[in-house]
Structure formats: C-alpha cells, structure tokens
Amino acid sequence: MIEVVSASRCVTCDVCIAVCPTDVFDAGTDGIPVIARQGDCQTCFMCEAHCPADALFVAPLTHPAPPGSPFRDEEHVTRTGLLGSYRRELGWGRGRKPGARNAVGPELGRARITPAAAESS
C-alpha cells in the first residue's frame, strides 16, 4: 500500500490524485496530497509510476505497514534506492529509454510440477 508522500520532493501537480484508480488521495491544504483512504489502495504501483518527481513510495504489502516499518521511513526508502525505482525500470522520465523497448521475457515452456521428495534428490 501507499506509505510515503515526500513533502520535499512533491511538486504539487496532483497527478497522483488524478491517476489513482481507487481514489486513495485527497488534495492537502498545503498542496501536498494526503493519503486519505489507504484501505482502498490496491497496491498497483500506478501512482508511483506516474509521479514525475519520484515523491511516492508504495510498500509491497496489501495491508498498512506497521509503525516503525522501514517502508514508512522516507529516509530509508531514499537511501536504499527504492524511491522512484519502478519509474526507473519503466524508463519513464526525462532522458530515459522506455523499458517497453526491452520487454522480452523468457520463452515459457510447460510449467514444472514439483516432484515428490524422493524423486527430487
């Protein structure tokens, strides 16, 4: 779920309010969007992908991160390079090459069925 809106990075463009498919954000009085309905977040990472300032961080959990979680810590997600990492992978943003250009996955063969323990060794 969405956990971090960085006030220092936010450029108050309101794109996240517009693009969130489940209407999680409200406009804040200071221009910084507010996570108003976190419970409706479907953890689709779309707000993060569309944020032009890499100001949003979506934790990879379908429930709110507990108090003290590093996922709620802007300093942590910035230092570890997680903030803005999805947009980087998508190749969105000035001077980047669209990630779609490289999007060729492996050939998918017949799915593997896990063998029994005795046979697997």
Place this chain on the structure above:
Amino acid sequence: MTTTALDLTADVVIVGGGPAGTWAALTAATAGADVLLLDKGYCGTSGPTASGGTGVWYVQPEPAAREKAMASREALGGYLQDRRWMARVLDQTYENMDRLGAEARYPFPVVDGRAFKGGLQGPEYMRRMRSWIRRAGVRILDHSPVTELLVDAAGTVAGVHGHRRQHHTGYRVRAGAVVLATGGCAFLSKALGCDVATGDGALYAAEAGAAMSGMEFSNAYGIAPTFTSVTKTAYYGFATFFQQDGTPLAGAGSQGGRSVIAAELLRAGTVLCQIDQATPEQQAQMRSGQPNFFLTFDRLGINPFTDKFPVTLLLEGTVRGTGGIQLVDDDCATSVPGLYAAGDAATRELICGGFTGGGSHNSAWAMSSGTWAGGGAARFATALGASALRRRLTGAGGVALRPTGGASYGGDPGAEAKDVLRRQVHPYDKNYLRHGDRLRPALDELDEVWARLRAGATAEPAATPRLRQAAAMVAHARWMYTAALARTESRGMARRQDFPGLDPAQRRRLTVGGLDEIWVRPESAARPELAVAS
C-alpha cells in the same frame, strides 16, 4: 437518483477505460461518433492490464500457425470454443497490434530485426491508449462511476446515470448506444489492479435484461507472495513449491498443480516457493520482460531465484476466468438493443471455452471485442438519428437504488455484503476446490444477503457507487455458483470434487441470468462452429 447536476449527451457512451473500452472508444470515434468514455478510476491506470501488463495472442497470419494457435487449447477449454470467433479475434488482434505500433508509436522491442508483438507492458500500453483516444476526439470523465443504465419505453438502452466522486456531483448521459467494458469481477481480493473489477457491468446488463455465459468458469486464483498483490503466475512455471518444513510439495505447480497449493494452504496455512528452475539467462529476461514482477521481491529483500518465500493464491474470479455478459452478434451486441459488451465484461467462452483467458487470450479479446463493440455501437447510434435525443429515459437499476420495501436495512449493507463474499466466495474450499455440499449453502447465504440488499439497501449519492459495487459482486457470485452447481461434471477450469469426470453430454455452454430469481439453462441454438476440427 434525485438531482442531476451534469446533463450530457453522446452518440456512444463507453463504460470502462481499460483496453476494451479504449479500443471501443477509438473505433466509435473514428467512425464519426461523438464518444464519451466514463471510467470508475482513471483511464490509463485502472484495470489489471495497466498495472499488470500482458501477453498477447498475436499470431502471424499463416494458416499452420493459426491452426496450431486455435487447436492448442481446445482440450483445456473443454471444447466449448468457437473456431469462427477464434479466427476473427486472431485477425483483429493482428491488425490492432500493428496499428498500435504504427499509429500510437508503441515502443515494441526488436528481436532479430523484427518488432516483437507477443506482449505489452501495461503502463506504457494504457498511457498510449489514453493519448490516442483523446487525439481521436473522445471525451473522458475519470473517477466517474456509472451507477445504472437508462432505458427508453421499449427497453432500449439509451444512456447512463453516474456519480463524479472527485466533484461530488451526479451526472446523466443521454446516448445512442452504450458499451459496457467494465471488466470481470475479482471480489476486491487485492490481486494486482483488480479491485476496480467488481462486476458492475454485468449487474447493469442483467438489470436491462441481458444474460451471462460461462459463469461457472470463474474460479481463477493467481499466485502471489504472501501479503502482496503481484499476481503474475506465468513465471511460477519456473518454480518449485515446498511445505513449511522445506520438503517439496509434490504435485504443486503454477499450471496443473495449483489445486495442490490451495489444498496445502487450507491444511497447513503455508506454502513456500523458489523460482529455482530458471537459468541465469532466463532470470535476466524475466527482469526486462516484467519489471513489476520484481517490485515485491526487491522491496522485501527477497531473491526469488535463491530464497524460499511464502506464497498465497488471490481470487481473480472472472478476470482470469471466462464468464461474462452473453453476446448475440458479431458486433458484440448483447440481447438488449443499444447495449454492447467488450473485454472481460463479456463472455470469453467463444475463444477460451472453459479455460482461463488470463493473459494473452483476454488481451486479444479485449482489443478485438472492443473494436467490434465500438463499431457496432456507433452504427446503432447513427441509425437512430436525431430521435435518439428525444426519448423518455427511465433508470434500469434496482438493488441499492430502488428498494422494493419490506424490511429497511439495519447495519451497513455494503460491509455485510463484502463480509459474506469474503466467507463464501474467496475461500479455496468453496470456489476453487468445489463440491456441491459446500456450494449450495454458500449460494443460500448469498441469496439471503441479496434479498436483504434488494429489499432495503440505499445510500447517499456519494456512497451509492460502492453499494452498487457490493450488490454487483453478490449478483456475480450467485450466477457463478448457480452455473457451477448446474455443471455436474469437471470441464475446463470448472471442476467438481463430487463430479470429477468429464460428461460428454454436457459439452455445451450454460446461460445464466436473473436477479431476484436466478435461472440457468443450456445455450439454446446449436452452433455448427462448436464442432472441433480434427
């Protein structure tokens, strides 16, 4: 609906802004129609394609390749597909994917000097579709859930009511025709991008008199790391599954072994997984192919290729199942005049039979059926001429809008409905590992909550879309289970523990419909196309 603040007109209204809706809008606008697209969320991000990305059933127009593509899944689908529809979907998809490259400048990867069109990255695809339809003159209202269809005196669909949730106002659109491209129903399971897919269109279609088809094929569950949303099952084809103590979970697999995972999750609560069958080269290809697959792992600090991590199964219902609104014509017309359906909102039995349409088939279907529905709706609207705007309109919606009375609702009807769905539809031992002895009581409880909703549930205008959504999910579940009980065999993905065998006499599609009283019957007209090519 009391006051209507915004009063609009359009030749064609498209409900839903995923791939099916945007292709429908593009086609209708190109045909000269004035098109209004209404998205419950935001056209460009809402729906499983935008966040998930997708393979595409894109096959070169060579007879042998086409024959192989059509034949390959007929047995899996229980021979319920229609070869004529499969062929036209392959043709239309081929054309649309080429247009996507040429006209929308989609940046296809280049493999061996050729554009690779076997898949689409979701965010890029849907962002481009939005720009493309805007260039074509389509008007878009985001965050504007439709709440009901409007019909004229003859029962022809003639517009919609809705609510603009970020503007706190209702709206009405008078239209010549309506395309429902609202997606399937995943019951708010938090599967990737699926929470906007709550079966709303199916409810609206049924209220106007349409029927459903393929609803028993509704038991798709996607694999995701526990407590996460990213259900991208394909790459688990390279995985080994384990019990909690690390011993291999024999028989488990992403295809053909998912029921073993479900049974172990029910029994022990934990299944571990490791994607240990991918070569280093394949691992690198996975990362460039689907970066969002790695979002979860990178953020949780898991190396999925070397670490064992817990997985769960999230309900994808008719998003990856194949059930939806029944179509009666090649232009994706429903049985209700003026109403068209496309994408996951429509049945995908025609090309998938009873086997999951997930990924490539659904995406091919979305762009093909969207194209046809948009064209059909534009032609219908044009034929009406100016008389379209003079019709007297009535709201077709029932549940949560026009209570039948009797008992007024105590508590919170939406919350109660969601609770019933959590208990009776999400669990693996009800919807997935199906048995009549468990389906029947589940259906009874769903019928009961429906009756209570129908009699007494209402909401303030701002809360109406949510309550209608809850009612749509309950209706969807009742059609699913009614059809599942009627199919007393195991065919395609509709398996019954009490009827494990395939019954040749049941090789026919089931039609299901109704709201207060649900009916189910075999599809009437015998279709010669159903015959399987040898």
